[in-house]
Amino acid sequence: MPETYIHNGPLVIGAGLAGLSVALYTAPLKTLVLAPVALGVACSSAWAQGGIAAALSDQDTPEAHARDTLDAGAGIVDPLAAKTLTDMGRHVVEHLSDLGAPFDRNTDGSFVLNREAAHGLARVARVGGDLAGKAILAAVAEAARNAPHIEIWEQAFATGLIMSIDGAVIGAVVSFEGKTLHVYAPVTVMASGGLGGLYAVTTNPPNLRGDGMAMAALAGAVIADPEFVQFHPTALNVGLHPAPLATEALRGEGATLIDKDGIRFVLEDHEDGELAPRDIVARAVHKANVTGRGAFLDATVAIGAHFPAEFPTVFASCQSVGIDPRTEPMPVAPAAHYHMGGISTDIHGRSSLKGLYAVGECASTGVHGANRLASNSLLEAAAFGERVGLECAQTLSDAPFTPDTATAVIPALPPTLPPENLQALRDAISHYAGVVRDETGLKTLLNQIEDLENQYTGSLALINARLIALSALRRKESRGSHYRSDFPQLSDTPLRTFTTWAQCRPKLPEPQLEII
Known part of the structure; x- marks a missing residue:
């Protein structure tokens, strides 16, 4: 028989950047985090290469960042969500830096910034060239481990949401340590990641197949924009699964997309070429491959001998399959990379169901519209994670949580x-x-x-x-x-x-x- 576990505080399903950001900001509430794998492993946050977008230079503003976000989203970005996100940009990056994320710095202490597709200027803060996600998550995970109000269950995953008789979410069915538990909580925060693993070719951990969105849908939550799946244009086309990512920062540094005859084919579809919005570049790469022209990312001139030092993750992936990106172009193809859809929420992470919040890639705040602006995902996870955490801390009382387990609806x-x-x-x-x-x-x-x-x-x-x-x-x-x-x-x-x-x-x- 399943055991009953009553938790008197937020229950956070997922332990990527979004989920851990929520937990850090719920203090002093006792917060339970479910990590389906060991902390910092096999989640999209840890695999993100490019960096985190924010207005960090004297030439940039949150308003300019918001305009680029709106333009990239093809007409359906929620303006309030975009403003909320970009206004928080500098604060989020500085907070992550304070936690220990070792962002690349110039000699004057300012952030090293890359330009990526559809950004009007360089605004992507990076770590070690292409190690941003791994380094940021490591810093946040260490802070969460040391936070006295946070309890983390590793190798624990939810299989469904528990509902009250009046339709509120009051917890989740959880598999942990070989047992099935009915975990009750006054609020449940879904931070379970995206669904790239539903696709045969993806840059995401293959275990991420959108379970959080499906659980919320079964419970009756409104789902927003599920058809919008972003395909990264430059996954290494070498037959590996998941497909190794060749970060967009390479193109920001001047790498070009060429066919087998050396022609820069993206220019045929958009005047910005390799730095056009991701959907345009992805379709151009797809078309080049299916028509037999082939698609290759050429960094031999733009980066060349500096490749191992500046982009160690991509370099190691290439070396593992016998490619030397210093001297030869890399074969590339689009791969499922990011889901703009998910559980519909407002800017505080509230879903359509009482008691259920959602944050990160499993949520759809409207900030990405039909096409995510490059490197807005880590920013969204941390920024909206903070907002959800503070919302929980401000709205939950210390009164004991006493759910009516006798009438609870168990999936x-x-x-x-x-x-x-x-x-x-x-x-x-x-x-x-x-x-x-x-x-x-x-x-x-x-x-x-x-x-x-x-x-x-x-x-x-x-x-x-x-x-x-x-x-x-x-x-x-x-x-x-x-x-x-x-x-x-x-x-x-x-x-x-x-x-x-x-x-x-x-x-x-x-x-x-x-x-x-």
Whole structure:
């Protein structure tokens, strides 16, 4: 029988930069953090290479950063969310630096800044060239370990949200130390990361398949913009899974994208070439590969002999497959990289369900719109993590939490797709809901999803797959990262997607719920 555990403070599901940022700001409330793997391992925050975007130079302003964010988001960025994010930029970077994140500095103490795609100027603070995510998360994790108000359960993961009889989220079903626990808490913060692992080719940890979004959808939360998946244009095309990332900072330093004949093909699609918005560059790389021209990132002139010192992570990835980026171009292809959609929230992280907050990549604040501006993701995780943590600290009382466990609605354990079915799903999503989509392909994908749903009703992976595919089918235009070859034009009315599982679910038996 599952055990009951009542926690008198925030329950944070996920231990990347977003989840740990929440926890650091909830003091003095006792905060329980669920880390599905060892702290700092196999989460997207730790794998982020480029850096963290913020207005840090005398030539820059938060307003300019917000304008670039709005422009990159292709018409559907929430202006308040963008302003909130960019106004916090300098504060967030300085706070992370105070925690011990060793940002690269100039001799005068100022931050070394890179320029990345769709930014009007250099504003991306970096660590060791391409080690930003790993170094930042290490500093935040150390602070969390030493914070007396934070308790961390490693190798613990949630499988579903516990609901009160009146529809509020009051905790989660948790697998920990070989046991199933019903963990009750006055607020639950979903910080479970993205869903890149749903795609066959991704730069993300493959275990991240959007479970948090699916759990929230099953509980009835509003889901925003699930069709918008950003594909990084320059993953190393060397047959490795996950695909090693060749950071955008390389292009910011002058590396060029060329075909097998040395032609800079992105210039054929956009005057900014390699520094055009990511969706444009990703489609250009995709087209070059499928038409046989090939796509290669050439850093031999821009970086050359300095590669090992300036970009050690990328250099090591290249060396592991026999490529020397100092002297030869790197073969590249787009890979699923970041999800702009997720659990719909306001700028305080509040979802549509009482008791449920969401932050980081599993949330959709509207700040990224249809196309995330490069290196805004680490900033969003830390900035909105701080906001959610403070919100919890200010709104929760010290009164004992006494949930009505007798009438709590407990979700059934979701079925797990067998490896061969999961791989088939990942291949299908990549093929039909990838860089380029159309009606025929999306309907084919939905048919394949439904075949699996008949066998594995309630699978979290299938719930997310359906949300993506159906929302992509319903959006009959091309906007940002969502490109429909049968509807290549931008519609006159920029609208976000807001949907629920009730509006998307198939006509299949529902997962069983039990009242205890």
